[in-house]
Amino acid sequence: MAKKKKVLITGGAGFLGSHLCDRFLKEGYDVIAMDNLITGSLENIEHLFKREDFVFYHHDVSKFVHVPGDLDYILHFASPASPIDYLKMPIQTLKVGSLGTHNLLGLAKAKNARILIASTSEVYGDPLVHPQTEDYWGNVNPVGPRGVYDEAKRFQEAITMAYHTFHGLETRIIRIFNTYGPRMRLDDGRVLPAFISQALRGEDLTCFGDGSQTRSFCYVDDLVEGIYRLLLSDYPHPVNIGNPDEITIKQFGEEIIKLTNANQKLIFKPLPTDDPKQRKPDTTKAREILGWEPKYSRAEGLKPTLEYFKNKVLK
Secondary structure (H helix, E strand, O other), X not given: OOOOOEEEEEOOOOHHHHHHHHHHHHOOOEEEXXXXXXXXXXXXXXXXXXXXXXXXXXXXXXXXXXXXXXXOEEEEOOOOOOHHHHHHOHHHHHHHHHHHHHHHHHHHHHHOOEEEEEEEHHHHEOOOOOOEOOOOOOEOOOOOOOHHHHHHHHHHHHHHHHHHHHHOOOEEEEEEOOEEOOOOXXXXXXXXXXXXXXXXXXXXXXXXXXXXXXXXXXXXXXXXXXXXHHHOOOOOOOEEEOOOOEEEHHHHHHHHHHHOOOOOOEEEEOOOOOOOOOOOEOOHHHHHHHOOOOOOOHHHHHHHHHHHHHHHHOO
8 A cells, every 4th residue: 555645734724824734734735734823723624623634733943943754845845924013023024034934944854855835926926917927026115014025035045945956855836826715814914814703793894095005816625726736746936826806995895795795885094014915816827837827716615714804704
C-alpha cells in the first residue's frame, strides 16, 4: 500500500487554513496544522481533533520550525490578513511574511518538500492596471499604513522565487483575491463580514469612501480547489485565484441589505489611506494552466455564509 503523504498547513486554525485542513484530510493526506492563534481559532478545527490523521501544533512560524519525520508539502497561510489585524500588529505581520517564510522555505529544503506560499492581490496595491494580471508589478506605498502587509507579501514572493531559482526548490505562489465563506471572523474588519454582521444586528452598514470602489468576491470552496490544483501543478510562478465577478461596495451593501431583509441604510465614512479603488483578477492563467474557474456565484456562496453568521450573531 502506498504511503500516505503528509502536509503542513501554517495558519491552520484560520479561516482559509481550516478549510484547507478539511480538504487535504478528505483527499487522504496526513495533516499537520500549525498556528499561534493570534487571529486563528481552535473552534475552526475542533471537529478534527479526534482524528488520527490530524495533528495541531501551537507555534509561531516566525521562530524556528521543527516538524519530525517526512514531509511532502507545506502550505504557508500564516499571516494576519485583514486591515484591522495587520494595522494592529504591524511587526508580527512583517515578521511572519519574512522570518516565517524564510523558516518554512528552509524546512521545505531540508525535507525536500514542495511549498505553496499564500500571497495576495494586495501585492498590486492601488492598481493602475485593470483587471490585474500576474505580470503587473503593482502600485504599492511601502511606507503607508498598508505597506506592512503589502510589502510582507511582496518580500514573501521574492524570497520564494529566490529559493526556487537558487536552490531548485519546488515552489508555488498563489495570489488570493477577496475570499469569503463560513469561519470568517465577524470582527476582522473586511467589508463582507462587516456588512453582514451589521445588517444582522440591525445597524446601518458602514461604507468607506463613496462606495464606487470595487471588489471581486470568491467563495472559499472555489479558492481551496484552486489552491489544491496549483500545489499539484508544475507551475512555479504566481497565479491569481479569485472570482472576476466585480461589484462596487455600494452595490454590495445594497445586496446584503436585501439578502438579510434589513431596514438599514448605508452610511459613508472617509476612505482609509491607500485603500485600493479597484479589485478584479485576470484568471486567464488559472484557467489555462490549472483548468480552474470559479463555480459558485455570489448568490450561491452567500447562502451558507449568511447561515454561519446568523449562528454567530443571533445566538
